[in-house]
Amino acid sequence: MRFAPSPTGFLHIGGLRTALYNYLFAKSHTGGKFILRIEDTDQSRYVEGAEQDIIDSLEWCGMEIDEGPNEGGDVGPYRQSERQDLYHKYAKQLIDEGKAYYAFDTTDEIDQMRERLKKSGNPSPKYDAVTRQSMINSLTLPQDEVEKRLKNGDEYVIRLKVPRRETIRFEDLIRGHVSFESKGLDDQVLLKSDGMPTYHLANVVDDHLMNISHVIRGEEWLSSTPKHILLYQAFGWEAPKMAHLPLIMSPSGGKLSKRKAEEEGIPVNTKEYIKQHYEPEALVNFLAYLGWSPGDDSEIHSLNELCHLFSLDRVSKGGAVFNHKKLLWYNEHYLREETDKAIAERLQPIAKEKGIELPEEEFLIQAIALLKDRVSKVDELLDMGRFFFDDPDEYDEKALKKWKDDSADLVTQYRENISRLPDNEFEAATLKSHLEDVINANNVGFGKLMMPLRIAVTGQGFGPDLFASMELLGKETVLKRIDTALDKLD
Numbered sequence: 001m002r003f004a005p006s007p008t009g010f011l012h013i014g015g016l017r018t019a020l021y022n023y024l025f026a027k028s029h030t031g032g033k034f035i036l037r038i039e040d041t042d043q044s045r046y047v048e049g050a051e052q053d054i055i056d057s058l059e060w061c062g063m064e065i066d067e068g069p070n071e072g073g074d075v076g077p078y079r080q081s082e083r084q085d086l087y088h089k090y091a092k093q094l095i096d097e098g099k100a101y102y103a104f105d106t107t108d109e110i111d112q113m114r115e116r117l118k119k120s121g122n123p124s125p126k127y128d129a130v131t132r133q134s135m136i137n138s139l140t141l142p143q144d145e146v147e148k149r150l151k152n153g154d155e156y157v158i159r160l161k162v163p164r165r166e167t168i169r170f171e172d173l174i175r176g177h178v179s180f181e182s183k184g185l186d187d188q189v190l191l192k193s194d195g196m197p198t199y200h201l202a203n204v205v206d207d208h209l210m211n212i213s214h215v216i217r218g219e220e221w222l223s224s225t226p227k228h229i230l231l232y233q234a235f236g237w238e239a240p241k242m243a244h245l246p247l248i249m250s251p252s253g254g255k256l257s258k259r260k261a262e263e264e265g266i267p268v269n270t271k272e273y274i275k276q277h278y279e280p281e282a283l284v285n286f287l288a289y290l291g292w293s294p295g296d297d298s299e300i301h302s303l304n305e306l307c308h309l310f311s312l313d314r315v316s317k318g319g320a321v322f323n324h325k326k327l328l329w330y331n332e333h334y335l336r337e338e339t340d341k342a343i344a345e346r347l348q349p350i351a352k353e354k355g356i357e358l359p360e361e362e363f364l365i366q367a368i369a370l371l372k373d374r375v376s377k378v379d380e381l382l383d384m385g386r387f388f389f390d391d392p393d394e395y396d397e398k399a400l401k402k403w404k405d406d407s408a409d410l411v412t413q414y415r416e417n418i419s420r421l422p423d424n425e426f427e428a429a430t431l432k433s434h435l436e437d438v439i440n441a442n443n444v445g446f447g448k449l450m451m452p453l454r455i456a457v458t459g460q461g462f463g464p465d466l467f468a469s470m471e472l473l474g475k476e477t478v479l480k481r482i483d484t485a486l487d488k489l490d
């Protein structure tokens, strides 16, 4: 199997899913290999750093590359820009066998041909089996003229002789039987005038030479497949088996384009998921289910388990909707599986980045235990748990609406009660029973005191168990915060 991205930008989630399915399929077969091939023949679209971003993204997800630019292997090099000789050799072979030809036409000449044909009623004129006969190429020019031009260094492209009328058929492992008519195809350019191969030539030559057995790629490449099949036929090579993955759809309908994703707050590039502190296991699990399922109602699987479960016949044909809530659900699951101690370690660099000074480890671990079930992502622990690390310096505005006329009085009574507790009895259960005493004595509902107390201690209207939080904060801190709140809010 190969993952064959073009380094024209950072790896987006669609690309990452393609990589994942290739990886899972390779690993679901004994001896299967996962190859990374960098398709960098389009120099004008090359983006500095993109290759490294692809490699980093795969590594972050735990997909180990068996062969690639850095790993090496028997069928390298693994960057197409380093395989130029091969493409020239195979293009030349097709010319020698009469299956391809040199075309010397300038862009202007081709445009003129198209204009002429459009005027005579052909809406989409092609450089094809019919029109090639009146163009400037090695099929129409005398042999010595062709040689003269080549010697001269005249610009040319190499084109494939696409048959005039042929139905090209293949079995797609996801879509089933697919057929295309060759009539709608141009004589494909194989080698461009700058000497670079086109995607089609390089892709076919490499898949063959790299012994790729199955090509799994996005649906957008389906229309390239007939061109590839023709090339395999021309070379007399057996084509790999093909599988085209369903599109990733936006929750609001239509393809999940970059713009749509941004509108819906869905990160597009893998890099953003890394930066936003998603759990890699969650993204992997989620992406695996974006177009595939194991056929039972199980949902949680590690990368390793997915390798055993994956099969192409359970990939759906229809578009797969990107449900961000589901991703967060996965994220919560994997976050909760981590130990509090491990999370505490992970929080260090994130806190540093946010300029938050964390308390000592023992305290932090206990705070994490209280907070963990209430957040979706690890970095949210710092926002929700802010009050564990700092006294609140302001009070949440929405929560303040719950600070009523009688709040100060109730909070004061409660403060009186708990201030008498010895330090070692400043415990969640006791703190709770004191709250019950106060509300009973005043004949008011639970929330009448609970809410103002939460605001005073945490500055927020929601958060982890208040009494357990107060126990962890300790008597001195809690009383101090209550006093500050009474002072500021009354």
Ligand code: GLU
Binding pocket: 004, 005, 006, 039, 203, 216, 217, 218, 221
């Ligand atoms: N280089 C193509 C891409 O960027 C590869 C398509 C294929 O897998 O054949 O997706």
